[in-house]
Each structure stands twice: as C-alpha cells, then as structure tokens.
Amino acid sequence: MNYSIKVNKLEKENWSTKAFVSVVFEESFKLTDITIRETKNGETFVAMPGYKTSKKDEQGNPVYKNYFYPTTAEFRKELYDNIIKAYESNAKELNITSGKDKVSVSVAMYPCNFNEKIESIGKIYIDKCFVIDGVRVIEGEKGSFVAMPTKTTEGKDGKTEYSEVCYPVTKEFREQLYGEIIKKSNAVKEQKKEIGGFEPIRDFGDEKLPFR
Missing domain, CATH: 3.30.1120.40 (Stage V sporulation protein G)
Incomplete structure (x- = not known):
C-alpha cells in the first residue's frame, strides 16, 4: 500500500x-x-x-x-x-511506495443497539491490514448520511465542536466509499425487517464515541 x-x-x-x-x-x-x-x-x-x-x-x-x-x-x-x-x-x-497496483477496501455494517438515530455502525477495512472503527449511518431530516469517526473539543465560546479524525480526500473516493457504506447499511435494515425487528447484540464498546 x-x-x-x-x-x-x-x-x-x-x-x-x-x-x-x-x-x-x-x-x-x-x-x-x-x-x-x-x-x-x-x-x-x-x-x-x-x-x-x-x-x-x-x-x-x-x-x-x-x-x-x-x-x-x-x-x-x-x-x-x-x-x-x-x-x-x-x-x-x-x-x-509498495509497488502494489491495487488496494482493496471493504465495508462491514451492523445494527446499532444503543441509539435509535443510528441506523448502523461498522468498520472500513483497507488492504486487509488497517481498520477504521465506528463508522456510522445516521438518520437525518433529509435522509440517511454517513458519519466518519469524530472527536469533540471545546471551542472558544465554550460550545462543543466536532471534527473528523479520518476522511476521504477525493470526491471520487468519497462517493465510492459512502455509496458502499449506505448500500451495506440498507442491507442491514432489510435483514432486520426479515427477522422481525430483532437486532443481534454486537459489542462495539463505543457508546461514548462522538459523532455529528
């Protein structure tokens, strides 16, 4: 890579x-x-x-x-x-430079069991050797959107500010990645409907992970 x-x-x-x-x-x-x-x-x-x-x-x-x-x-x-x-x-x-022609990127999404606004939560795997944890699909007023992991800091006015700790830097890769995340999230929602709304318990240990 x-x-x-x-x-x-x-x-x-x-x-x-x-x-x-x-x-x-x-x-x-x-x-x-x-x-x-x-x-x-x-x-x-x-x-x-x-x-x-x-x-x-x-x-x-x-x-x-x-x-x-x-x-x-x-x-x-x-x-x-x-x-x-x-x-x-x-x-x-x-x-x-590794000399490798192509790097694999895969996404795994799962139901969220600790926040009803979060449709799914998951991971991004890069070249089978690096993982981004706590990627989320959130229900918004204008539809579902992808949230990368974010950190919180206190602004000068005392208000909480959010900033992403990792993110796509090109429009092309952003569209490809976010499209795949939404696709996998929709599959999770369909699976949930098929099994009568039951959400498998998956322990991410990140209930306090901030997000926008």
Missing part, C-alpha cells in the same frame, strides 16, 4: 507529546491526530487517537479505544517505523 506521512513537531519541551502526524493512504483517505510521544526515559513511540468508552477495566479505570489501527503485526511495524523515521529525519513529508 502506498501512503504519505506528514509530521508537525511541537516546540514545547516539557510535553510528552512531541508531534502530530497525518497519514494519507493511496492519495484517497486521510488519518489525523496520530501522535508521537516520549517516555520519561526518552524513548519515542507512536499513539493512534482514541476515545473513552463507557466500560471500565478490572481496576475500575476507564477503557479507551482507538478510532483506527493496523490489524497485522507486519503493517503495524512498517507504519510505526516509518512515522518515527519521518519524525527523526525532520522530513516535511515521507512517501512510501
């Missing part, structure tokens, strides 16, 4: 977060809010953006979940090593 990495270094020495990183797959899909952090021992590591779920671990601490992440050890090592390489080399942009 071909992709590009951009690193925005931070100048605050006392912060454990040293840089923000964005990655674009195949000039079509962008990931943001990836961070490079430093341990007390001076070691750097890559952290994917995440959010707090409603669950707690055995010690009673909140459980966090990533918006997106590599699904294979091989690609995780490749991607994270290249992100650190871009950071340490002070490169404005690092382009990785």
Whole structure:
C-alpha cells in the first residue's frame, strides 16, 4: 500500500507529546491526530487517537479505544517505523511506495443497539491490514448520511465542536466509499425487517464515541 506521512513537531519541551502526524493512504483517505510521544526515559513511540468508552477495566479505570489501527503485526511495524523515521529525519513529508497496483477496501455494517438515530455502525477495512472503527449511518431530516469517526473539543465560546479524525480526500473516493457504506447499511435494515425487528447484540464498546 502506498501512503504519505506528514509530521508537525511541537516546540514545547516539557510535553510528552512531541508531534502530530497525518497519514494519507493511496492519495484517497486521510488519518489525523496520530501522535508521537516520549517516555520519561526518552524513548519515542507512536499513539493512534482514541476515545473513552463507557466500560471500565478490572481496576475500575476507564477503557479507551482507538478510532483506527493496523490489524497485522507486519503493517503495524512498517507504519510505526516509518512515522518515527519521518519524525527523526525532520522530513516535511515521507512517501512510501509498495509497488502494489491495487488496494482493496471493504465495508462491514451492523445494527446499532444503543441509539435509535443510528441506523448502523461498522468498520472500513483497507488492504486487509488497517481498520477504521465506528463508522456510522445516521438518520437525518433529509435522509440517511454517513458519519466518519469524530472527536469533540471545546471551542472558544465554550460550545462543543466536532471534527473528523479520518476522511476521504477525493470526491471520487468519497462517493465510492459512502455509496458502499449506505448500500451495506440498507442491507442491514432489510435483514432486520426479515427477522422481525430483532437486532443481534454486537459489542462495539463505543457508546461514548462522538459523532455529528
């Protein structure tokens, strides 16, 4: 898979977060809010953006979940090593070329059992080695629409602001991807009707995932 990495270094020495990183797959899909952090021992590591779920671990601490992440050890090592390489080399942009002609993208959608406004929730799989979690189809006044995973921040006026942490960057890919997501979501709704409205329980653990 071909992709590009951009690193925005931070100048605050006392912060454990040293840089923000964005990655674009195949000039079509962008990931943001990836961070490079430093341990007390001076070691750097890559952290994917995440959010707090409603669950707690055995010690009673909140459980966090990533918006997106590599699904294979091989690609995780490749991607994270290249992100650190871009950071340490002070490169404005690092382009990785695999030589592969075509990258596969697939979508899996499932019924949502915790919010009646959400028609379905699911995942996007990129080249069988990376997944975007918590993609949603939401019922709106003008019809159903696709919502990519979003983060919430507090604006200057104190109001909550929403921003996507990943999204298509070309009109062509956006139309193809969103069309496939809506298609799979409609299939989920039809399946629900056929089985009398029963919704299989699927544990996504992301009840608190923000969306627009």
